[in-house]
Amino acid sequence: MVLTGADILIGRLEERMVEKARIVEPGRIKVGVDLGTAYLVVTVLDEKDQPLAGAMTFAQVVRDGIVVDYWGAVEGVRALKEEIERKTGLQLRRAATAIPPGTGEATHKSHAYVVETAGLEVTAVVDEPTAANRVLGVDNGAVVDIGGGTTGVAVFSGGEVVYVADEPTGGTHITLVLAGRYGLSFLEAEKMKLDPGRRREVLAAAGPVIEKMGTIVREHLRRAGTTVEAVYLVGGTSCLEGVEDIIARVTGLPVYKPRNPLLVTPLGIAMCSRP
Ligand SMILES: Nc1ncnc2c1ncn2[C@@H]1O[C@H](COP(=O)(O)OP(=O)(O)OP(=O)(O)O)[C@@H](O)[C@H]1O
Ligand SMILES: [Mg+2]
Secondary structure (H helix, E strand, O other): OOOHHHHHHHHHHHHHHHOOOOOOOOOOEEEEEEEOOOEEEEEEEEOOOOEEEEEEEEOOOEEOOEEOOHHHHHHHHHHHHHHHHHHHOOOOOEEEEEEOOOOOHHHHHHHHHHHHHOOOEEEEEEEHHHHHHHHHOOOOEEEEEEOOOOEEEEEEEOOEEEEEEEEOOOHHHHHHHHHHHHOOOHHHHHHHHHOHHHHHHHHHHHHHHHHHHHHHHHHHHHHHOOOOOOEEEEOHHHHOOOHHHHHHHHHOOOEEOOOOHHHHHHHHHHHOOOO
16 A cells, blocks of 8 residues: 555645744644653644644653643643644644543543643544554554554554554663663663664664564454554654564564654544544
């Protein structure tokens, strides 16, 4: 499957996230709030799902899909909302948010409370792979979301989710491995991981962690009990160059990676909202 449509949308969102321009006559807007282990992301689309604005911040307020710092999360979302409003002149009133697959009612409620307390009426709480697949449009295949704290696996058959799983492994574990290996603090190791100049060292240290992720994914695809044609990688950790090769080798499947996998779920969440 080609990801051209998704890549164009993601590219547009990337541009809008750095532009400072005010938006004249936006019409009705759709907003998405992604509460992640590593990043909080707010995205804004027009009625036709074209990106208008977005903002993100590094925040450790959610762990393994659970809100662990309620006020930190509220303040983080509120700050992003206000940043976008100041920059664009838009008023953000309603938003959709998302929860990891397979989490219960409590997670659903806590995520919705955070968004409501930050000043946004919640229009929908969707599960993350469903949001991601609004962007990707996978009919038969697996969407694998390698985030900060967790890796989500969702298998789609005929465009419907037929299997989901969420595992406690992600980019945070890679950062911890780097911190241990190089004697760095968590934040120093995080910086090293994101430094393109140190890609080779990062991949050498992270290789075994990514192999393990691949094995976990392979096991879930086996359990899903349906033919999976390909794997689509999303989530910030999928940005690491070379992740796709390791996952392809371990699963034996073709692996596709959209432009900036980090933004796929946040973009899809806004698509799931209503104006
Ligand atoms: N260019 C990059 N290269 C490597 N890792 C990256 C890159 N950009 C972001 N990451 C990592 O991606 C992770 C965050 O990804 P993402 O925003 O998808 O996770 P999240 O939604 O916050 O967490 P989760 O889904 O687990 O709750 C972090 O561990 C971060 O270090
Ligand atoms: Mg996530």
